[in-house]
Amino acid sequence: MEEEQPQVQSELKINDIVWAKMRGFTPWPAMIVLPPESIKKQTAGKKSVESRCVFFFGSRN
Numbered sequence: 001m002e003e004e005q006p007q008v009q010s011e012l013k014i015n016d017i018v019w020a021k022m023r024g025f026t027p028w029p030a031m032i033v034l035p036p037e038s039i040k041k042q043t044a045g046k047k048s049v050e051s052r053c054v055f056f057f058g059s060r061n
Contacts, residue, residue, distance in 0.1 A: 012052055020054045030054035 012018065012032055020030035035053040 018052075018054065020056065028056050028058075030056045 014032055014034060016032045018030055018032060019027040021027045031054060032052045033055050039053065
């Protein structure tokens with residue numbers, strides 16, 4: 001008999017706190033934010049990729 005696995009919420013929302021990872025860096029706490037207009041324009045019409053814009057805590061970005 002298989003044990004039922006708990007369901008994991010995978011839908012991320014604006015203001016969610018996450019551990020974000022960029023190539024070459026260790027995971028760091030961040031908050032999901034709305035993408036700036038410049039990024040929205042760059043990605044218009046491109047193939048959809050599962051990604052989010054984040055603000056890294058302590059980075060002053």
